[in-house]
Amino acid sequence: MAATERLAAAVRIHRVLDVGCGRGVAASLICQLLGQGTLLGLDRSAVAVSAAYTRNADPVAAGRAAFRQLALADVEPDAPGVFEKILAVDVNLFWTGPATCELRILARLLAPEGRLVLCFAPPDPGRLDHLTQAGFGAFATTRPFPRGSALLAVVAQPPGSRQPAP
Known part of the structure; x- marks a missing residue:
């Protein structure tokens, strides 16, 4: 199964x-595959959120996507509901410190059998300790790219999940 087919199957009916x-x-790539699912994008930058709305005008108009200017630490854990998939690409707070408050919020936002996917370049698998200390089960893989670059992808399951690691 191709990577795009796996992504499509993963998000088709989920809240992301x-x-x-x-x-x-x-968000634009995910929205192309959402089917009946919905996406909520969060960012601290008003400029970025405005650009996300513009880039994703059709899914927003269809009610399949929304964007909010909000730091993760400021999210009221019960306000946005529960998500089956949570994604963060190159979000430094997960790599520069323990992100204790944010991981606690994500644990409450993530469905019991959901997945948290963190991607970061350059990769440093040594930075996963804070996820396991917060109770997440985490699996990491590094993908090398041409010219010596690489991407670290971490898939984490919420504390207390009974599903095996991906």
């Missing part, structure tokens, strides 16, 4: 949270 959505690039 895009943390640090920036200008909505990942």
